Amino acid sequence: MEPIPLSLIQAGRELTEPRISPDGQSVAFVQRWRGAASINLVPLGGDGFERQLTFGPDPAPGRGLGGGCFTWVDSTNGAPSIVYVARDGELWWQDGTQLVQLTDHGRSVRGPAVAPGAVEPPGGQPVHAPALVAYAVDEAEIWLLDLDTRVSERLDDGRHEFCFDPSLGPAGHRVSWQAWNPPDMPWDGAVRVDLDRSTGAIAELRIPDGAVQQPRFTAFGARLHVHDASGWLNVYVDDEPIVEEPVEHAGPTWGMGNRSYALDPSAERVAFTRNEAGHGALCVADLGADEVVQIGRGVHGHLDWNGEHLVALRSGARTPPQVVVYSGPRHERRTLVHSQPDVWVTNELPEPEIIECSARDGVVLHARRFVAGQGRVLCWVHGGPTDQWQVEWRPRFVYWWSRGWDVLVVDPRGTTGHGRAFQQGLHGKWGRADVDDTADLLEHVHREGWASPATTVAIGGSSGGLTVLGVLADHGHLVCGGVASYPVSDLAALADATHRFEAHYTDTLVAPNDGSDRTNQRFRELSPISRADQVAVPLLLFHGTDDPVVPKAQSDVLAARVRDAGGDVTYIVYDGEGHGFRDPVNVADEYARTEAFLEHVAGS
Secondary structure, eight states, X not given: OOOOOHHHHTXXXXXXXXXXXXXXXXXXXXXXXXXXXEEEEEETTSOSOOEEOXXXXXXXXXXTTOOOSEEEOOOSSSSOEEEEEBTTSSEEEEETTEEEEOOOOSSOEEEEEEOOOOBOOTTSOOBOOOSEEEEEETTTEEEEEXXXXXXXXXXXXXXXXXXXXXXXXXXXXXXXXXXXOTTOOHHHHOEEEEEETTTTEEEEEOOTTOOEEEEEEOTTSOEEEEEOTTSSOEEEETTEESSOOSSBSSOOOSSSOOOOEEEOTTSSEEEEEEEETTEEEXXXXXXXXXXXXXXXXXXXXXXXXXXXXXXXEEEETTEEEEEEEEETTTTEEEEEEEOSOTTOOGGGSOOOEEEEEEOTTSOEEEEEEEOOOSSOEEEEEOSSSSOOOOSSOOHHHHHHHTTTOEEEEEEOTTOSSSOHHHHGGGTTOTTTXXXXXXXXXXXXXXXXXXXXXXXEEEEEETHHHHHHHHHHHHOGGGOSEEEEESOOOOHHHHHHHSOGGGTTHHHHHTOOOXXXXXXXXXXXXXXXXXXXXXXXXXXXXEEETTOSSSOHHHHHHHHHHHHHTTXXXXXXXXXXXXXXXXXXXHHHHHHHHHHHHHHHHHOO
């Protein structure tokens, strides 16, 4: 295959959050393109043109499989009616041609949700949802807004420092949300909070050695959620799993709006996603028959079910993100919206091989290999570290694969998708277990003859950059160089300076930052910056001046220490960039410098 041009890699748009309209006729979704964003509308029948829906301030999209940007509300005049979060951080209501700012908190609003629509329970009358919208403020408070009176009230009692993903039960009488307190992260010990608005009583669903996410209600009031009491994130209806199995039905809660499952309106079937060693699948469970059917392959998210239609965002190694709908009793799939220019020769793109090997302590390690077969390997470490790069659309991988590089996507300890025990296997060992696991995977690569140390390069950003730096310092004989973008290099400095969401991340991954000599020594031992003088192979280092997660000062010190020890480091700083690079000029420069570096250290 010819090398894929960078202009194609940078083309296309981001899609998130497809949601079916209350009348079941249309699907709205959020798009981000060239710095702008909008909510667009497409007919569910697939026989009409895509149209832009929003005309007010740009919405604030989520990323990837995260959302929390908008919700449909029932319209009184038949026109499309949505409540959405704008880039100003406030809620706006667009009802036909009417546009109203609903909130004025002057803070950050996220995750609007309305009560389930009208349903007819067996033997009863339809339950009609009032005009109520629940939402989160500053990821810390849950509020409820009456659209008729425009009056807001705070619902949570302040017992939790973080509150995510509010959900309303039938008629809005009950409200639920995900909550947790540091030092936990949401995947460590989040609980489900349930508020009975008629009595003011608050109850918690707390899972011993587990965490709850995506709390919702059925239209008849049953509780839905995901938790990992079994050791794996599975979907539950009240206290019963829809299917208890050793695969994950969801990913980690890095933001609001994850929708990895959906209940059909009759409450008889649940659609849910599966993560099978990084590969994705979409399944439907018949609750009455205790039957599970796989209806689709690929990584799915943002599930929404209305009538006979189930919509999702779907992606794969050869499938650019697309909004799809599964319809009818046979769940036949149609594509409604595409994200990429229609020039990709997708049938020539690679599907990865599943790789497993044993770590030095016997733990089974996992990776996926995109095979170019030219004896060169880019060992790519994901960020997080509590995360995973599933087999979904990643043009960066394809770019280097088309230039003759195998791309080895490693899952060291701490990675999600392999059960709670593997994910929490990094606790107290960040900068050690992940580094050694990556080294063990590299040794497997060399034993298999896919590459040699002279043609192997480690690459990663953020926490993946930390792992890359650790490999260069501790296992430099396995690689000829490394590329680290906005890496964590000083764990103690990260604990003191990072943003609120991750402020206590190191409490579990390293140690509580109590200032004791023993703790300080542990932070030094695990921080790559303390071993910078051991980096004996070339390093290409990138950072942005405005990074709110990992301050640029960490890379300043790291580069100086590598140079002072006689090491080879090329340090590139991009003005105005944050945690990840957005400016197309800077992105193009990053690719060009990386390509020159790879040619220098590994040959062409």
